[in-house]
Amino acid sequence: xxxxxxxxxxxxxxxxxxxxxxxxxxxxxxxxxxxxxxxxxxxxxxxxxxxxxxxxxxxxxxxxxxxxxxxxxxxxxxxxxxxxxxxxxxxxxxxxxxxxxxxxxxxxxxxxxxxxxxxxxxxxxxxxxxxxxxxxxxxxxxxxxxxxxxxxxxxxxxxxxxxxxxxxxxxxxxxxxxxxxxxxxxxxxxxxxxxxxxxxxxxxxxxxxxxxxxxxxxxxxxxxxxxxxxxxxxxxxxxxxxxxxxxxxxxxxxxxxxxxxxxxxxxxxxxxxxxxxxxxxxxxxxxxxxxxxxxxxxxxxxxxxxxxxxxxxxxxxxxxxxxxxxxxxxxxxxxxxxxxxxxxxxxxxxxxxxxxxxxxxxxxxxxxxxxxxxxxxxxxxxxxxxxxxxxxxxxxxxxxxxxxxxxxxxxxxxxxxxxxxxxxxxxxxxxxxxxxxxxxxxxxxxxxxxxxxxxxxxxxxxxxxxxxxxxxxxxxxxxxxxxxxxxxxxxxxxxxxxxxxxxxxxxxxxxxxxxxxxxxxxxxxxxxxxxxxxxxxxxxxxxxxxxxxxxxxxxxxxxxxxxxxxxxxxxxxxxxxxxxxxxxxxxxxxxxxxxxxxxxxxxxxxxxxx
Ligand code: HGA
Numbered sequence: 316x317x318x319x320x321x322x323x324x325x326x327x328x329x330x331x332x333x334x335x336x337x338x339x340x341x342x343x344x345x346x347x348x349x350x351x352x353x354x355x356x357x358x359x360x361x362x363x364x365x366x367x368x369x370x371x372x373x374x375x376x377x378x379x380x381x382x383x384x385x386x387x388x389x390x391x392x393x394x395x396x397x398x399x400x401x402x403x404x405x406x407x408x409x410x411x412x413x414x415x416x417x418x419x420x421x422x423x424x425x426x427x428x429x430x431x432x433x434x435x436x437x438x439x440x441x442x443x444x445x446x447x448x449x450x451x452x453x454x455x456x457x458x459x460x461x462x463x464x465x466x467x468x469x470x471x472x473x474x475x476x477x478x479x480x481x482x483x484x485x486x487x488x489x490x491x492x493x494x495x496x497x498x499x500x501x502x503x504x505x506x507x508x509x510x511x512x513x514x515x516x517x518x519x520x521x522x523x524x525x526x527x528x529x530x531x532x533x534x535x536x537x538x539x540x541x542x543x544x545x546x547x548x549x550x551x552x553x554x555x556x557x558x559x560x561x562x563x564x565x566x567x568x569x570x571x572x573x574x575x576x577x578x579x580x581x582x583x584x585x586x587x588x589x590x591x592x593x594x595x596x597x598x599x600x601x602x603x604x605x606x607x608x609x610x611x612x613x614x615x616x617x618x619x620x621x622x623x624x625x626x627x628x629x630x631x632x633x634x635x636x637x638x639x640x641x642x643x644x645x646x647x648x649x650x651x652x653x654x655x656x657x658x659x660x661x662x663x664x665x666x667x668x669x670x671x672x673x674x675x676x677x678x679x680x681x682x683x684x685x686x687x688x689x690x691x692x693x694x695x696x697x698x699x700x701x702x703x704x705x706x707x708x709x710x711x712x713x714x715x716x717x718x719x720x721x722x723x724x725x726x727x728x729x730x731x732x733x734x735x736x737x738x739x740x741x742x743x744x745x746x747x748x749x750x751x752x753x754x755x756x757x758x759x760x761x762x763x764x765x766x767x768x769x770x771x772x773x774x775x776x777x778x779x780x781x782x783x784x785x786x787x788x789x790x791x792x793x794x795x796x797x798x799x800x801x802x803x804x805x806x807x808x809x810x811x812x813x814x815x816x817x818x819x820x821x822x823x824x825x826x827x828x829x830x831x832x833x834x835x836x837x838x839x840x841x842x843x844x845x846x847x848x849x850x851x852x853x854x855x856x857x858x859x860x861x862x863x864x865x866x867x868x869x870x871x872x873x874x875x876x877x878x879x880x881x882x883x884x885x886x887x888x889x890x891x892x893x894x895x896x897x898x899x900x901x902x903x904x905x906x907x908x909x910x911x912x913x914x915x916x917x918x919x920x921x922x923x924x925x
Pocket of ligand 1: 316343393416417418
């Protein structure tokens with residue numbers, strides 16, 4: 316959340332910063348701003364409420380020129396979205412600062428700094444940091460020492476970049492709880508909250524680690540740990556596609572990413588499947604040894620990734636014969652949990668920077684887990700660096716805020732994990748061979764599900780004037796119903812709730828009337844007959860059923876029942892396949908409603924704040 320870009324160069328950096336913000340906008344889009352030091356050594360700043368396009372317009376009327384600058388796109392946590400609260404924040408016309416995160420002791424610090432004569436012009440916690448660093452500069456000899464002294468007084472999370480107009484030869488950045496990456500140029504250097512922002516100017520990066528403080532100059536980068544000791548951080552060459560942030564022929568990133576799924580799943584599988592087995596080394600060198608000892612799996616995740624974990628629970632217990640618990644990271648991190656012997660902790664996160672999941676991993680390290688594994692889409696991210704094992708989902712850059720290809724590649728990765736662990740727990744070789752065969756077929760099966768766009772678009776019409784909806788599934792399709800409901804609420808703002816279909820009569824049936832669309836995920840598995848009874852319960856009460864079913868499920872189109880038929884697929888991959896039509900449904904409902912599909916209100920991608 317929030318996007319940060321900074322640059323120290325000989326050339327004017329405003330265009331680089333603006334392009335970086337555009338590439339990060341999906342991280343937060345309620346306001347945006349930029350500040351540079353001009354050739355008179357003055358701070359020049361432009362901020363606007365709204366999207367980066369508003370800032371772009373403002374900058375074309377009031378261009379900023381300078382070789383040192385910082386910029387930010389905001390997702391408000393403290394203080395309403397407004398120009399006044401937009402970053403960069405300034406202290407005494409000398410310092411400018413951008414920040415991602417939450418300063419928890421901001422109120423105490425605000426009182427102390429007000430008593431020292433600082434005037435606050437915003438409601439943000441960030442402005443507290445600006446004045447605190449300014450105050451520390453009166454006691455310390457340079458910006459680096461002042462930032463080190465200031466961050467030691469902060470409680471909470473920050474990724475921050477600070478600029479002083481009196482010495483524009485450098486920027487100082489600090490990271491604790493929110494990611495920052497240094498981009499290495501030739502005779503110029505950069506900072507950003509995500510490498511994606513800097514791909515037009517460099518492919519060489521250094522990830523700052525927790526507690527790092529960095530002094531960035533045109534020809535020099537010095538990194539210190541939180542004690543002030545100089546450290547070196549590995550330089551990595553990014554293999555991310557430069558055009559990762561391009562919509563191509565598609566109207567929205569979300570639609571592009573939905574259609575990329577056959578390829579992203581192919582990438583996930585590439586080089587990781589043997590003839591009849593999952594190649595265990597894909598999970599890391601120590602995977603074989605660790606997996607052979609696992610007797611229990613604890614999955615921790617948030618949002619869509621949590622739904623992927625929920626599906627995996629069915630797989631782990633049914634296929635691998637391993638007990639599996641799944642918990643939302645923000646709950647797990649604040650309770651005392653029981654850790655059975657030989658437990659593997661599995662975290663799932665698209666960005667690898669999800670604040671709650673990261674905190675849960677750090678907590679779990681002290682709680683007796685045998686080892687940790689992360690399933691993640693971003694190489695070099697915090698979860699990847701801090702886990703014992705890492706498995707990259709290889710979805711490619713996902714820009715749409717509503718997750719699609721990240722989810723299906725997580726499911727594919729989890730199914731491979733289940734096979735790899737199950738092998739050590741008595742799972743039959745033939746069963747693993749069947750999983751491998753189904754996984755190989757998956758990209759083409761997803762392609763055929765995508766061909767259902769037209770009927771799903773027509774079905775979406777029925778939802779556009781509705782305010783509420785229910786999603787039903789049973790077994791491993793229950794979490795798919797949850798994910799379908801999440802997609803619909805995220806981008807169309809229609810209230811959508813998912814229920815395990817057997818729960819209907821325990822309450823939600825009371826909601827059914829002819830204004831309540833009920834979406835049912837109904838592949839032909841051993842629960843189909845039960846599910847059919849649940850559908851009858853809805854129909855008998857005048858409810859409207861929208862059913863995604865197998866060709867051989869023998870479900871008839873009829874009064875108040877619309878059926879879209881999918882090809883019959885092996886049960887084990889059905890949750891992945893049935894995700895596709897639900898993604899398309901929410902997309903087309905949002906299109907009809909005219910909402911902002913890629914950047915839905917109040918949300919942002921990569922939840923780096925608690
Ligand atoms: N707390 C700051 C930054 C918010 C943030 O990091 N969002 O992701 C603010 O509210 O401006």
